[in-house]
Amino acid sequence: MEQIWKKVKTAIKEHMPGHSYRMWIEPMEFVENKGNSVVLSCPNFFSRKRVQDNYASLIEAQFSKTSGQDCFVTIEVSGKKVKKTKSKPEVRQFEPDLQLSIPEINSFQPKGQVLRKDYTFDRFVVGNNNDFAYSAALSLASHREQNQSSLFLLSDTGLGKSHLSQAIGHHILSHYPREHVYYITAEDFTNEMVLAFRNNAIDKFKEKYRRQCDVLLLEDVHFLAGKERTQMELGQALDYLLNDNKKIIFTSCYLPANIPQMNEQLKSRLSGGLISAIEAPDFKTRVKILQKKIKEKGYLIPKNITEYLAGELSENIRQLESGLLGVAAKASLLGVPIDLSLSESVVKNITRKTNTITVELIKQVVCSHYKISASDIVSKSRKKSIVMPRQLAIYLARKYTDQPLQVIGKSFNRYHTTVIHSIAVVEKGLRADKSLSKQLEYLCHKIEAGE
Known part of the structure; x- marks a missing residue:
C-alpha cells in the first residue's frame, strides 16, 4: 500500500498547484493500512487541519482509483508517544520537540480575521470589468513590482474587492510564509484601538501595526469617516509600513477624496498607491x-x-x-x-424593477411609514425622529437607483459627503441592530411592491 501512496501523490500532483502540493501533500507520509483503511501522517496539527479541510476527499478518491477498491483515509499527526510510568496511567500525547514543522512556515501565526479559504486567485473569475484590478493584485502579491507598495480596490458591494484582497493574503502566505499578514476591517481596527486605550495597551497596539506587520489588508476604510483619533493612529502606522516598503491593500465603496470627514493626511496616504476600480460584470x-x-x-x-x-x-x-x-x-x-x-x-423574487423605483417613491414610502412629512425629510432638522428616517431613505435611494451621490444628496437637500455618511451609519446599524434590519426589510418590501 505504501507504493500505492507514492502513485497517489504523483497523481494528486497533477491536479493541484505546485506550491500547494509542496506545502501540504509532499510532507505527508504513509503510516499503515488495515484492510481498506489507510493511515497517513502530517507534520503538525495545522497541516493536518488544512489537508482534512481541503484535500481529504481528493486523496481518498485517488486512493480508491489507484488501488481499485474503496479506501477510507485517516490522517494523524506524526510524533512519538510518551512512555508510560508506573505511577500514572498511560497518556497518549506527542512530544512538542519531536513534532515536525511544515517547510518554511515555523513562524506563521494567523493575524486579525481569518481569511476565507475560497477567496483565492484561482477561484476569481476575470473579465473586462476586473482584469486590471486582478493583475494589479496578483502583481503586488507576487512581489513582481517592487515599487508598488499599496493598492486601493474600489467597487460597490458584491463585486469582488474582498475576494481580491483576501486572495493577496492567501498568495503571500503560500509563497512567503514567514511574512505576517493582518486582515482586518476598519471597524475592527477602531474597536481594537479603543480597547487598547482602555486596557493601557496602546504601545502593544502600535507595535503590532507598525513593526510586526508585513502585509496589511484593511477593508471598508470609509468606515473611518469622522473618527479623528483612529485616522491619526492609522496614518502613523501607514507611515511606518510604507517607509519599510510593506504591502498595504485597502478596500472601499468610495474614492479616498469622496470619503467625508477624513483628514487630508490620511486621504493622501490612501491615494498614494494604485487605485483600481472593479465594475459590474458584463x-x-x-x-x-x-x-x-x-x-x-x-x-x-x-x-x-x-x-x-x-x-x-x-x-x-x-x-x-x-x-x-x-x-x-x-x-x-x-x-x-x-x-x-x-x-x-x-x-422574480430577487430582481427589482429599478426603472419604476425612484428617489421620490422611496421618500414617500419612508415618510408614510415613519409618519413624517415630505418637507421634514429634506429639512435641516436634527431630531432623531427625522434624522434616522432620512438616513434610511438615502441608503435605500443608493440601493435601488442608479443616481449619482450628488443627485441623491440634492434630492434630500444635502451634500454628497452627507450621503456617504448616512449610508455608513445605516450599514453599521444593520450589523448591530436586528430591529433596524426588520424595519429595512419591511421598507424594501413596500418599495418593491410600489406601495
Whole structure:
C-alpha cells in the first residue's frame, strides 16, 4: 500500500498547484493500512487541519482509483508517544520537540480575521470589468513590482474587492510564509484601538501595526469617516509600513477624496498607491461566473438556464449566486427538473424593477411609514425622529437607483459627503441592530411592491 501512496501523490500532483502540493501533500507520509483503511501522517496539527479541510476527499478518491477498491483515509499527526510510568496511567500525547514543522512556515501565526479559504486567485473569475484590478493584485502579491507598495480596490458591494484582497493574503502566505499578514476591517481596527486605550495597551497596539506587520489588508476604510483619533493612529502606522516598503491593500465603496470627514493626511496616504476600480460584470463574465460556481457545487444546470440567469441577474455577483442557489434548491426540494418556468419563479423574487423605483417613491414610502412629512425629510432638522428616517431613505435611494451621490444628496437637500455618511451609519446599524434590519426589510418590501 505504501507504493500505492507514492502513485497517489504523483497523481494528486497533477491536479493541484505546485506550491500547494509542496506545502501540504509532499510532507505527508504513509503510516499503515488495515484492510481498506489507510493511515497517513502530517507534520503538525495545522497541516493536518488544512489537508482534512481541503484535500481529504481528493486523496481518498485517488486512493480508491489507484488501488481499485474503496479506501477510507485517516490522517494523524506524526510524533512519538510518551512512555508510560508506573505511577500514572498511560497518556497518549506527542512530544512538542519531536513534532515536525511544515517547510518554511515555523513562524506563521494567523493575524486579525481569518481569511476565507475560497477567496483565492484561482477561484476569481476575470473579465473586462476586473482584469486590471486582478493583475494589479496578483502583481503586488507576487512581489513582481517592487515599487508598488499599496493598492486601493474600489467597487460597490458584491463585486469582488474582498475576494481580491483576501486572495493577496492567501498568495503571500503560500509563497512567503514567514511574512505576517493582518486582515482586518476598519471597524475592527477602531474597536481594537479603543480597547487598547482602555486596557493601557496602546504601545502593544502600535507595535503590532507598525513593526510586526508585513502585509496589511484593511477593508471598508470609509468606515473611518469622522473618527479623528483612529485616522491619526492609522496614518502613523501607514507611515511606518510604507517607509519599510510593506504591502498595504485597502478596500472601499468610495474614492479616498469622496470619503467625508477624513483628514487630508490620511486621504493622501490612501491615494498614494494604485487605485483600481472593479465594475459590474458584463453578460459574458456573468456566464463564466455561473459556470464556475456550477462546476464547484456539482450542479446540473442546462445552458439555457445559465444564460437566462446571467441575463436577468446583472446587479452584482452575490445576486448571481443567490439566483443559482435558489434555482438548485427549489428544484431539489420540489423534486422537479430545472427549467425556464422554475427559474423565472426564483428570479422574480430577487430582481427589482429599478426603472419604476425612484428617489421620490422611496421618500414617500419612508415618510408614510415613519409618519413624517415630505418637507421634514429634506429639512435641516436634527431630531432623531427625522434624522434616522432620512438616513434610511438615502441608503435605500443608493440601493435601488442608479443616481449619482450628488443627485441623491440634492434630492434630500444635502451634500454628497452627507450621503456617504448616512449610508455608513445605516450599514453599521444593520450589523448591530436586528430591529433596524426588520424595519429595512419591511421598507424594501413596500418599495418593491410600489406601495
